[in-house]
Amino acid sequence: MHTVELLVIGSGPAGVSAAAAYADAGGPPPVLLVSADDDLPYMRPPLSKGALTSGPPVEPTPVDPALPDDVELRSGTRVSALDLENRTVTAAGEQIGFRRLIVATGATPVPFPDADDDAEIHVLRTLDCGRRLTAAAKRSSSAVVIGSGFIGCEAAASLASRGLEVTLVTPEEGPQRTRLGERVATQIASWLTDLGVELRTGVSVTHVDAPRTVHLDDGTTLAPDLILAAVGARPAAADLAEGGAPGAVLQTYEGRLVADEHLQVAPGVWVAGDSARGLNVAAGRPLDVEHWGDALAMGELAGRNAAATDAAGAETGDGWGVWDDVPGFFSEIGAHTLKYAAWGDGHEAIDVVERAGGFTVWYADAADVVVGVLTYNADDDYERGRDLIAHGATLTEARSGARAPAPAPEGEVPEG
């Protein structure tokens, strides 16, 4: 049996940055990265944006950091079982042994549930999904997008930009209204309608007949050339967690692997990216995060911690880092960019600050503490907001233009 010092499962941003950081930190070789994806590592965010507006062909955008040359990559290889007790995985029928393991299996799109088996419904997660979607878009003059999350809104805008007649159907009263509030929903709605997207809000799809007939609960029916379901993604780690022997089963929460502040889920095993539920020390609680930049950062942390672990699974002198980033991402809807940073597990109050050509939305919890910020053409508030969230500032402080205290110089202990 082939045994490696580090095995990484998944070639998304979390897996690639984990392998790169491990190598960079001098972790012992050999390192093997096994991925179910057939393609070399690529960026997902362009798939609902530029690549969908202009393709085909959809060209893969390589992930930065690149995978180091001495990391062996096995693409098109799914890990079907994890045996934690014997420290092995089964991949394409082969047993692979590992001393350290990083799980970075991300998420898979949820298929639209109420549809004929042979209904033609696209989902968007992989480069291959993107190739199929853009090829279909090229042949189509109309599209229905189901769902008003960021991927649904971005894809609707991109399809409309390439000349398709697009209808976006959502049970929400406005795009992203439930998650981000009325001001953001109204803004996104106006960007989409400016691009010619027809919004059917407060309406649910009851069934999709094969090949492409969409029934809505207001009694109407749509018959587009193309259907895209953007109704969410499901973490892809639970199968691995449950496959172990009794006593060697990893703890999961809603399909994610539960990790400590070092992103460690068991001795010598870490998780990063969309499949992780890690303990964020700045938030003081476990968080679920599904953002590109955070997957990169979590992967880097997991990789560095794995490199600072000896063969017995103990921390070496280099020490383990902790996860304390405020999660955040950008969304491009047509020509407009929204920037959002938040713990991401809800809010009780919303406060909108308008400015010429843009706005800032502050989100606070029941104790008036800022838990999120969303900006449009207000980058100063986005940067300031991230720091304020990390420091637990109040909404009043955020509104007054306050800045978070500068970090104490190294070696100096901050007062209080």
Ligand SMILES: Cc1cc2nc3c(=O)[nH]c(=O)nc-3n(C[C@H](O)[C@H](O)[C@H](O)COP(=O)(O)OP(=O)(O)OC[C@H]3O[C@@H](n4cnc5c(N)ncnc54)[C@H](O)[C@@H]3O)c2cc1C
């Ligand atoms: C269309 C689209 C647009 C997006 N736009 C943005 C954006 O603008 N900004 C943003 O912050 N985020 C965006 N995201 C989200 C972002 O892409 C994800 O948060 C990020 O990819 C998560 O990284 P990950 O490494 O955890 O998982 P993934 O990128 O999902 O990678 C998981 C990897 O694991 C592999 N894998 C899974 N199971 C197994 C197994 N059993 N065996 C072997 N390999 C396996 C998969 O093949 C894949 O290689 C977007 C996502 C999509 C789909």
